Amino acid sequence: MRAAILRGPDPMTIEQVNLDGPRACEVRVKVVACGVCHSDLHTINRAKAGALPIPVILGHEVGGIVEEVGPGVTSVKAGDHVVVAFRPNCGQCFFCLRGEGQLCERPDYPERAAAGTAPRLTQEGKPIQQGIGVAGYSEYTVMPERGVVKIRQDAPLETVCLVGCGVTTGVGAAIRTAKVEAGSTVAVIGLGGVGLNVVQGARLAGARKIIAIDTVDSKADLAAKFGATHFINAAKEDVVAQAQKIGGGCVDYAFEAIGLGATVTQAFNIVRAGGTAVVVGVVGQDVTVPGLAFLREKRLIGSFFGSATLQHDIPLYVDMYMDGKLNLDDLVSKRRPLAEVNEAFEDMKTGGVARSVMML
Ligand code: CXF
C-alpha cells in the first residue's frame, strides 16, 4: 500500500509499505480521509530532534471503512464506516469503569497485547512506526478494536474524520471536562482546529459571551462562524486586560488551546475568582501562575481527548454534525491528495488554514 513516510529532517515521501494483520482484537481500516493536526507537527519536530523512533507514518484523524476484522472482534464488521480514536481505552481498568476512559491506564490492554508486538508496518522487513498510534497518511491502517468506533453510514468521511481528534478534543473540553454552564463567559486562546471546537463547544453549552483570541486577524470571522461573540488580537492587544474588560471582570472559563506556558498563565489570569482555566494544548514546559490566586478559589485543570467516552461521544458528535448542531464544514479549509502532504503541513505552519484533510 501507499503511505507518506517521515525519515528525519527531510519532507515526507510517498512509498510502498507492507501492512500486517489484523491480528486478534484488531481491525484493518481502509483510510478514506485523514485530517492534518498540529500534534503531527510536534511529532515531526521531535523526530527531527532524534527524540522519536523513525521511520514513522503520521496522521491520526481518520475516517474510514472497515476492510477486515481479526479474531474476537465484535463491535465492527467489514463495510462499517468508522472514525479512528488515536488513544483506545481498555474498558476494564479503574478509570474506564468510572467513566473516565480518557485516563485509561492500559491503552495496550491484555487482549491487544495477546496479538503480539511484532510491527504491523514494515518495509523490506524493517519496522515503520505508527505515529500517535494510528498511521493515517496511509491507504490502510490496523488498530485495536477499541480504537475503531462505528458511525452512521451517511456521514461524509472526508469531514467527520475530524471527530477523531480536533472536534472531540475541543468540544469535549468545553462540554465534558469543564462542563460550561449556560450564560457563562468563556475565553479561548488559540483558534486552530482544537480552539475553534472549544468555541463551538461553549456555544453548544449556551455561553453568553465567547471571547476568541489569536494573533491572526483573519481568525476573527472564522471564529464567529463557530459562535465567538468577541475577538482579541493577541499580537496587538493586552490579552488579559481586554478579556477582563469584555467579560466585565467575570470570565468564568478560559481555555488554552496552543500548548505554551505563557498562554496558560494568561488563561489563568483572565478568569475571575472561582473561575476555571482549562489547559487543552500540549504544554511541554513548566507553568507559572500566581499562587495567591488559589485563595480566590481559582482553578487550573487539564483536559485530554475531550474527556470523551469514545464509543459514546464519537458517534454523538457525528450525529450532531449531521443534525446541523456542530459546524465541521468551516473547519476544513482544503482537501488534498496524499501526494501533497508536505504542502498541507506548510499550510498549517503558516496558520492560514483551519484544517487540511488528506484524501487517500
Ligand atoms: C494529542 C495529545 C497529546 C498526545 C498526542 C495526541 N492530541 C491530539 O492531537
Ligand code: ZN
Ligand atoms: Zn490531533
